[in-house]
Amino acid sequence: MNMRKLSAVAVVAAVVIAACGGTASTGGAPSASTAAATVAPGPIKIGAVLPLTGSFSASGTYFKQGYELATKEINDAGGLDVGGSKHQITLSILDDGSNGTKSRSLVEQLVTQDKVTALLGGYDTGLVEAQQAVPDQYKIPMVEGGGAASAIFTRGNKYLFGTLATIDDLGKNTMDFLKYWIDQGKLPKPLTIALVWENTDHGKDYQGAVNLAAKNTPDYFKVVLDQGFELNGSDFTSLLTQVKAANAAAFLSDAHLPDYITMHRQYTQLGLTHKFVSYGARGPDQKGRDALAAAADYLVAGLWWTPAQPDKGSQDFTAKWKAAYNVTPDWFQALSYETARVLYAGMTKAGSLDGTKIRDALASLDFSGSIVPGGHISFDPTGKPKTQIVMTQNLPGNKVSLVWPKGVAGYSDAIMPLPSK
The missing domain is CATH 3.40.50.2300 (Response regulator)
Known part of the structure; x- marks a missing residue:
């Protein structure tokens, strides 16, 4: 630098x-x-x-x-x-x-x-x-x-x-995005989900948003694994073995940057594949892309800002x-x-x-x-920000596409389902 x-x-x-x-x-x-x-x-x-x-x-x-x-x-x-x-x-x-x-x-x-x-x-x-x-x-x-x-x-x-829209907002946007692609016939209905989340208030917000969507629209979503993990882990093999056994169509994880890098590296090493994969707000981070190379391609993330805007x-x-x-x-x-x-x-x-x-x-x-x-x-009376979430998809060549909300400036359709690697 x-x-x-x-x-x-x-x-x-x-x-x-x-x-x-x-x-x-x-x-x-x-x-x-x-x-x-x-x-x-x-x-x-x-x-x-x-x-x-x-x-x-x-x-x-x-x-x-x-x-x-x-x-x-x-x-x-x-x-x-x-x-x-x-x-x-x-x-x-x-x-x-x-x-x-x-x-x-x-x-x-x-x-x-x-x-x-x-x-x-x-x-x-x-x-x-x-x-x-x-x-x-x-x-x-x-x-x-x-x-x-x-x-x-x-x-x-x-x-x-x-200044950050809260994680439950991020989770809701992710589920709205998935519902849209289910309606387009690109993802199965109901979409089975293997959900893992860090055992913090951050992770529980994400877990709550995913489960709320599944509860409110059971014809669209079915959570088949709902498992927490501890922050700053060094080995997620056992957790990912549960993910594999769940045989879900989608894999959703709420993880901070160090855990995302470790988890997705091990996900790739274990040969896991899903029709949709997201690690919450992780994916386009340059540190993650440098560490994971092509393994990070096609991941979808919910973000508070992107240079793709x-x-x-x-x-x-x-x-x-x-x-x-x-x-x-x-x-x-x-x-x-x-x-x-x-x-x-x-x-x-x-x-x-x-x-x-x-x-x-x-x-x-x-x-x-x-x-x-x-x-x-701006802020509501609790100090919570009134801001928006956008979603991006990693593309080969270290590129990023802005894929949600539909019609936002710079929008491109996501590649769904994710290509098999």
Whole structure:
């Protein structure tokens, strides 16, 4: 990656890799919010805690890069407009080592010791869940694009806002997509499904969406295997043996990137084939395609953004990401970039560095001109985003086709059923 092209961000963005963060003090909520509100003219401190080492380090690094790029653009344009004056942004990013306990402690450290004005969230769902109580405790707003479990938005938090449509939405879109292809006669009716899911809130959302569709439309879907697995596994042979024995027409798995790579490699080694295969949001990720090569061809994924979107904003973003990092971005990079832009837009709308005023501005924000599908990001009263899911299919030659919803700009029919390999 060409990091020299982003070197200017280091002048105003202090990125701290804190592999061993100390225990944060627990100070009271009013003091943190008041400190942020009374910052003298000068740089604004924004904080984030990400997994830059450990099992989620690849995705955490993508998020770091997205936050940095969005911040650099603001700073290069003269700074963030708050109340009619422009401020440079100082971005402090700490490493939680993919550990939830440490993640929460470091977020508290950013608030109580570093006195940040606002927070950008972590990655993945489990780490965001570890962080999520801190914003409300200290009345410091957080915008996150790395946690997609619906449970995040059912706990009464007022200072946490998400930019990812939740996994139950992703699961519903997958089932709508399958129903369409059943109606076209390309998949059998009812479609028998072998369903596996990570044993987390993320995985249970996906499981719930698939089973709800099967319950509501039993003439279309029949789940013949419904099995959980533990996150960050090293061997899925036993699980895949159950998948093989189920003799289903479709294989659906909800997995994070490391588990997807391991699972699909073993799926291929065992000689499994299905008429339809999806790993939830995994498939077009470049890290996965590099690891799996042709074995990843024809997989279908539900995504929050794809470089296959033909709109000008998405194409411009893809071009500038390639210029900065010499790689085509995935949704990780796009959503982290948009997450930072949403936070900064909320701060400008608030016209203040007061945490509660920023929170109120975010709650009523309609962020237009976004690169996410639909072009807008806004929030319901729980902080859950009002955004859309698109679906893609991997094609040979490292290509991706936009295959759902039907009629969306850039749409192409999916190849159904999947070709036998």
